[in-house]
Amino acid sequence: MFNIKQSNTEKSFLEFVQKIKAYDSAQSLLYWDMVTGMPEKGVSKRASIISLLSTEVFKMSTSDKMKEYLDNFSRQEVNKDLDPVMKGIVRECKKNYDRFKKIPEDKYRDFVRLKSEAESIWKKAKQNDDFNLFRPYLEKIVDYLNEFIDIWGYEGNKYNTLLDHYEPGVTVEKLDDIFTDLKASIVPLLKRVKDAQDKPDDSFLKEYYDPATQEKLCELLLEEIGYDFKAGRLDESEHPFTIGINSGDVRVTTHYYPHNLTSALFSSLHEGGHAIYDQNIDPELDETPLHDGASMGIHESQSRFWENIIGRSYNFWKSYYGKVRKLFPEQLNDISLDEFYRAINKVEPSMIRVEADELTYNLHIMVRYEIEKALINRELEVAELPEVWNQKMKEYLGIEPENDKEGVLQDVHWSNALFGYFPSYALGNIYAAQFYNTIKKEINNYDELISKGHFQPIKEWLGDKIHKYGKLLTPTEIIKKVTGEEINSRYLIKYLENKYSKIYKL
Structure with missing residues (x-):
């Protein structure tokens, strides 16, 4: 598609970049194995191996050889002749070079090892409801991040760097405005929903649902929406995730709860959305830094699109509810399609983010x-987290966790030092609603396709408009190219108001 032409220097550079990606792929495979069933006693040594491989990537990405390539490609007489793909690869390599060059190698190696150990400790802390077990690891992670931010530099708020x-392009100032607008719309709508007289009954979703049968359902729905099992697999982990080993191996995980049908179901659709994106990036971008999503927000737009806009729609279940009833006849035989649809879209402030309804999720x-x-701005100490977490949950959602397992310990992200990541989920919801507004205009029979379970035209539209470009285009370029405007939260607000006004008969 991109018709890449390469000089000898470019070929040499690509070989160097591909070697870096090979190390990344090895790390990804080792990580997947670590969190999907590796023996507990192997964690420490596995963390050391991952740290070693990550250090090699760090060395190569910040090496004199990399600098020589980047200096050459930055020369005007050379840069002007580079094709868009090569310019994109150079851009991403330079971003990594500039970001990590100033960090001492031994410090980076220790940081990677800390993250690997921290995730294992987080898992144990969550299982045992013991925040103090995880606390020293999180304190070290926050210290590292602050040290790195001081090295990298920042404009305005320190959090902007993360x-x-x-x-890219999103700042605290922009996010504060976006979240202010969302809160101003969501909170009043949530109050109207709470005050509604006709509320859905979702008690039947909490009966016993055999995990093995849940797995069959998740596999069925993933295959139906276009996830390629010849280029991936579904496994179980404590926290659902998607990981790309390479273009032909993009794996997803979920977690099965015997008394919760929807958790694994919708997390599978969510991770499937991520994976379909990765599986359909143009193959010519494989083994380069461009074989990735344009941003985490754009990536989350795809997962939230399949999970919510399609997966929680009435039309989707027109096609698939019959199959679910056959798998779980005792629990669902007396439950109509309308009752099931309303139940899976019930609005009820939840302690757990991944189980939150669409309306309260952004809160x-x-x-x-x-x-x-x-x-990050040192306005809060890690030791204060459980108390502050509980206070904010009460302020925003009107509920307070009974323990840290369902509170501050519920997410894996901080153990992996993924600070700055969470806002991408909200941005993903906003992007998804914008894409939804556009796709309905461009695919005339969109609703009919969903109701018949014909997802190929939709998958192809997303592939052509978004997926194939990988990281070649910036998130701003993607959203403007697809929708004709920059990020705009009014489409999400309109979508939520329309949907929940009908469900709750407001």
Whole structure:
């Protein structure tokens, strides 16, 4: 598609970049194995191996050889002749070079090892409801991040540097405005929903649902929406995730709860959305830094699109509810399609982010966003987290966790030092609603396709408009190219108001 032409120097550079990607792929495979069933006693040594491989990537990415390539390609007489793909690869390599060159190699190696160990400790802390077990690891991670930010430099808020890692162009100032608008619309709508007389009954979703049968359902729905099992697999982990080993191996995980049908179902659709994106990036971008999503926000737009806009729609279940009833006849035989649809879209403030309904989900993100900002700006100590978390949950959602397992310990992200990542979930919801507004205009029979389970035209539209470009285009370029405007939260607000006004007969 991109018709890449290469000089000898470019070929040499690509070989160097491909070697870096090979190390990355090895790390990804080792990580997947670590969190999907590796023996507990192997964690320490596995963390050391991952740290070693990551250090090699660090060395190569910041090496004199990399600098020589980047200096050559930055020369005007050379740069003007580079094709868009090569310019994109150079751009991403330079961004990594500039970001990590000033960090001492031994410090980076220790940081990677810390993250690997921290995730294992987080898992144990969550299982045992013991925040103090995880606390010293999180304190070290926050210290590292602050040290790195001081090295990298920042404009305005220190948190901006971390935001830029996941959503280039987005700042605290922009996010504060976006979240203010969302809150101003969501909170009044949430109150109207709470006051509604006709509320859905979702008690039947909490009966016993055999995990093995849940797995069959998740595999069925993933295959139906276009996830390629010949280029991936579905496994179980404590926290659902998607990981790309390479273009032909993009794996997803979920977690099965015997008394919760929807958790694994919708997390599978969510991760499937991520994976379909990765599986359909143009093959010519494989083994380069461009074989990735434009940003985490754009990536989340795809997962939230499949999980919510399609997966929680009435038309989707017109096609698939019959199959679900056959798998779980005792639980669902007396439940109509309308009752099932209303139940899976029930609005009820939840302690757990990944189980939150569409309406309250962004409030969960705001809680995490405000806490992260405060931690990075040294306005909050890690030791204060459980108390502050509970206070903010009460302020935003009107509920308070009974323990840290369902509170501050519920997410894996901080153990992996993914500060600045959470806002991408909210941005993903906004992007998804914008894409939805556009796709309905461009695919005339969109609703009919969904109701018949014919997703190929939709998958192809997303592939042509978004997926194939990988990281070649910036998130701003993607959203403007597809929708004709910059990020605009009014489409999400309109979508939520229309949907929940009908469900709750407001």
